[in-house]
Amino acid sequence: MSVWLTRIVPDPRSREARRDLTGTAAGNLHRRLMSLFPDEAGPDPRARFGVLFRVEDTPTGPHLLLQSTHQPDLARLPADYGASLSRTLDDLLGALKPGLTLRYRCAASPVRKPGATTRALYNLPAVVPLTGAHADAWWIRQADGAGLQPLTLHSQPLDAARATRPKTAGTTAGIRHARTRFDGTATITDADLLRRKITDGIGRGKAYGCGLLSIAPARGTA
Known part of the structure; x- marks a missing residue:
């Protein structure tokens, strides 16, 4: 089983990215990130795909770190949402x-x-x-x-x-x-x-x- 780490850098000009990061942002981000995984995944898709995330504050603005045991489909993000990149953590975890x-x-x-x-x-x-x-x-x-x-x-x-x-x-x-x-x-x-x-x-x-x-x-x- 591979473990994937994805970094998403939201574009502050994106209306949907701004919405996901304000107000009840934790719920917004949960729905947004779960949309990157297959539908009809059973009663607990978060657990099934090992989805965890964190918002990192950086000098250039917030970044999203997404970890999962299924590769996310980044094409499901809105076109103007921001930059994103996935890589596996297999080498790091294997070296522990x-x-x-x-x-x-x-x-x-x-x-x-x-x-x-x-x-x-x-x-x-x-x-x-x-x-x-x-x-x-x-x-x-x-x-x-x-x-x-x-x-x-x-x-x-x-x-x-x-x-x-x-x-x-x-x-x-x-x-x-x-x-x-x-x-x-x-x-x-x-x-x-x-x-x-x-x-x-x-x-x-x-x-x-x-x-x-x-x-x-x-x-x-x-």
Whole structure:
């Protein structure tokens, strides 16, 4: 199974690209990116095609990173949407081995799910977003479960991923995933587990721009 990484550089003159990046952008982008894959893909096409994405802020404007286990059909993008290019990550993933030091980045939604007793006692919601040191501790646990031992960690709060979804009788419900971006270096402890987590994603909100774990060789190791 190949894993594809696609970079899309939206053209700010494109009306549809601007719409996808404003308002409830996470939902807009989810629909746009899923349109690049075959129709009639079953009840969970995102999972079937391993679709994960992240918006990267760059000096020239936002770029979209799309990862998938099926090559996207970039011809399905509107003609004026922007520049795009796909390549496989097979060589990078095949070269992973324990002891190798990597750079990583992941924009994820760190949360805690209190038990029913704790929720009732402190009047907490079912899912509590984590920030600061609590978010960092969450990431350390996630990295360990992904076959990585973090060496350095820098975390940065991001705007929440927002979307809407149909509810009942023509109404909609809001979706909100608090996000933190985690950057740093780490040593691989389990290469097979890391490959699986890269493909599966990390945490909640994968349909809305959360959970894409990107890696690259650290300087001096490639």
